[in-house]
Amino acid sequence: MSQVYYALVGAPNCGKTVLFNALTGAHAKVANYPGVTVDRREGRLIGNPDVTIIDLPGTYSLRVTSPDEAVTRKVLFSEMGTQPDAIIAVADATNLRMTLRLVLELKTLGLPMVVSLNLSDIARKRGVQIETARLAELLGVPVVETVAISQSGTEAIRKAVAMLPKEPSPPLDAKRAAEVIDSLDSRELYEDVTRLLRDSTHTHMTLPAWHTKLDAFVLHPVWGVLLLLLILLLVFQAVYTWSAPLMDSIEGAFTWLGEWVAANMPPGILSDLIVNGIIAGIGSVLVFLPQITILFAFILLLEDSGYLPRAAFLMDNLLAKSGLSGRAFIPLLSSFACAVPAVMSARTIQDPRERLVTISVAPLLTCSARLPVYALIIAAVIPQQTVWGLNLQGLVLFILYLAGIFSAGLVAFVMKKIAKRHGRIQQFPLLMELPTYRLPNFKNILLNLWDKVRSFLKRAGTIIFALSVVLWALVSFPGAPENAEGPAIDYSFAGMIGRVLQPIFEPIGFTWQMTIAMIPGVAAREVVVAALGTVYAVSADSDEATSNALIPIVHNDWGLPTAFAFLAWYVYAPMCLATIAVIRRETRSPQHTALIVGYLLVLAYAVSFIVYRLTLALTS
Template sequence: MSTAALPRIALVGNPNCGKTALFNQLTGSRQKVANYAGVTVERKEGRLVAPSGRSYAVLDLPGAYSLHAASLDEAITRDLCRGFYPGEPVPDVIVCVVDATNLRLHLRFALEVRELGKPMVVAVNMMDTARRRGIEIDLPALERELGVPVVPTVAVRKHGARELVAMLERVVERPHEPRRHFSGGDGALDVDTLHAETRRLLALAVRMPRRTAEVDDALDRVLLHPVFGLAILAVVMFLIFQAVYAWATPLMDLIDAGAAALAEAARGALPEGPLASLIADGIIAGVGSVVVFLPQILILFAFILALEESGYLPRAAFLLDRLMFRAGLSGRSFIPLLSSFACAVPGIMATRSIQDPRDRLATILVAPLMTCSARLPVYALLIGAFIPAQPVGWFNLQGLVLFALYTAGILSALAVAWVMKRWRRDKGEHALLLELPSYRLPHPRDLAIGLWERAMIFLKRVGGIILALTILLWFLLSFPAPPPDAVGPAIDYSFAGRIGRALAVVFAPLGFNWQICIALIPGMAAREVAVASLATVYALSAPDDEAAAQALAPVIAADWSLATALALLVWFIYAPQCISTLATIKRETGSWKQVGIAAGYLFGLAYLMSLLTYQLAVALGGG
């Protein structure tokens, strides 16, 4: 049975209420992620199989603070709960997830949802944390006053949603119509009534000890300190980039050796000819050169997910607000920009939470400067080939260079935002309102699910666009065949060889050879394709099979100067080599003009900074 025919359960709640962790608890690996029709908001749906054997479709709706929508995410949640969203069935039951440690904020939203008049269950999540802090919640009293079922949950524990599942089965079988106390059924409570009712419920059902948040307060005194907090944040980011190199190397070596052995086996098993070349030099060399960087990407994601789950990211946004405001952004820009370290596409989509239009546009335009995971294969290849793996004090020199590249992207983004601010001066007051959730230990299960999702996204890119482009590039590099009287390498007569040598004239001042120029073209679709392209180019231009089987890093180390490698590293800090990012800018701004501005200034910065880097490196003896 497809999920379309199943009873539908919609999970709603404020950000940081544990809603997604509860979704993972209910659905496990039976999930699928897509986008809502016509927009770029993520849609997560899964299947819940109850102990009774019945199945239910579970929808994880975007986080919302209110049904008075101030963002696209909140508008989708509001319309879907009311049954007005095009193409989406009306939920049979709404589960409003609230944080037991922060009911003062979360109950306000639950009251709004109740006024919709839909069958509803309130899931009081993080009950274990509330008990540890001495927070006493009278769930029967809360249920009586709200007029809807109220159940405790601990989303990060096995069987932590057992009572919720049992209640959902009862509600779906015998749906009831909750009372509407204040509104006409559209959830539109006035602010005074909403606050008054929240205070009444808290007084009746919740007992808060005076020492509730001692741990949070103690940590915040250090982590939100204007000096120590910033220093700790810098150390955390620095250690992340060190770990990306130190921890991933053994796995990368294993994958690299496996790809080389597979390519050699393919050459030995197939007769010499175009098919053997396609499989060994095109598919295996190209795709394998990208897959090898999966361990580094997953380590980076693991740290970002852990920081998000721990409750630290909103505090980092608060901490950086003053600095970012001076640069023309706001603290709310921090999380979208941090998301852009994984991929600029979700980072740009996350800017919908920024209410100020100027701040949102500035964040969108500088998001591509954040060092996304697609750049990591290029950085890792060039750093591994040209930077020795020697210690510098307690640190690794290669990790230091990687940290410098990430820092250069961040500082460039702040500089660009500052320039945009000078062009368009705003005199309005600046204010940042953020919920600071309680600190909590990230749950291994949620981290594992998050990493699995991102690994699948990466591998699908490898199996889809990267594989297709690799095969296309192999064709361009292999055909047409050289004439019988040819004296140069066969690749010189190919389509790609001719294109690369024509472009080499334009990029010669940057130290780029024709092989690099060829790699930059398919890299426009996805940056990591540049590594696969280089592997394919050098495999096909190798004089024999033994040379073709060599790893790419020693080949380019022998062929390029240090100045060329540094210029290419700098090129990838700035160049907008990702069509998906430009397409997302168009969807989010609705303007081709903004796409042109983004592409133009990024290409201009890439060429200028690479030119300066190459010429300076040559002057210092690196040429």
């Protein structure tokens, strides 16, 4: 039997991805569509490995308004590789007026289809009674009610999907399909939706009193903003306080491993590579895994509860002052995890200028890859004490995040002024659907959290491993000549490179060891910590090398001005190569990419210079 493909299509926030996990068991393959940087998630249908389900980006219509939605249209029109052989349309049962329009558009493609009315349990609680048999008769396709977060709630859709054809569909005429979709009259579509609802649903929909009261508080222009800031502050406090025991355990494990290898292997180049290259490098990064996991978990929790769209709506007026809108909030929030999905998420923004500005400022927001750098420096120079009942180290981390947020707003404001001067301002009003509050699906959160943690571990096991080995070679060869007076690293390739670069960074207080570590950091920011671990492990005494004591070294050797300047550099420093590559693909402009990298470099150097000189003056 040949492989067949079912496209999973639906509007944002309708539970489409949760349903995907239920149908596939979350055994998903995640990649990018050919030629674009939008995630493609594929999984084999449970019980039938010959059926592949493709989870497409959320869209309200096939008459698209953003590049992200355009991907869904192109896949359905077989313009991006494999043509779907059937469609699983997901409609929000609590908002059928909005989502049935997409179902009617999908029908025009002529592909076999089944409709899933998701969130049907919530719809019933709110007075929406849907006659699914009547709706199926009117639509001419199977219609089932689903509750994607429940195994029993997905049984009906499993049976309906099992009845879809198991053979490839005839080739679709993409040009003809596009002409049909583009010729549809929006007014007539909504009239059809109204008739469908009139003949198949009975609605006395009311929101619970607590829902209305909570929205009045969450969306309040003052209290809502304060709540958002409080949530962010609590997240950063948790990142430090909750992760400390696990970080100590991981650090102790790598210290023990390094000591065990050193004690059980004969001295030599292989032992040196394993202890000072691999263990020191990878261990320096993996120790921060608990902090990164906690940060990801909070973002996923806020997203799954229905809070994030409200935060976007709340921030619309504030972002408008900088030339952005609430549409930019969720892409920018994604930057706190990683700038790569943030840049990709900007595809949902209609205005090309706002999309470019969002991409330009996204790297200023603190991604999780910076967290190991921040955690190292903060632990080395900020005392472990309480201020106003808050952990001082967590408070400093919160201030660093605020510095990135403020800087992003300031840069966006400057870009708005430049665009206004050239007459390129085009404001689109923010129109968005606020989903109902719901209890987070912890199984779905854990699956997504594991995907992100696995991605980080993959980086540690591939990129960081490779760069740690390369850097170890650079700091180890060539060896010191006989009767050398200085440490061996002074005569290595890394030492030579560091001394060439040191005059450039000397005005901001950076040592040559720091400049060496920054080079592999271009590939991935968290590699800076691994590189520092490798450099200092090789150049330090044997006791220090085995313990990988980076925090005492930074505390004793750098000094407060240098440490603060290094923090300032990584608030603004250009992003990793992966992000630069994604920016190049999304903007399709080497000039825009070069300008973004250039302004970040200038900003990082200027702010680091000011911080270094100011701290030097205050501490002297």
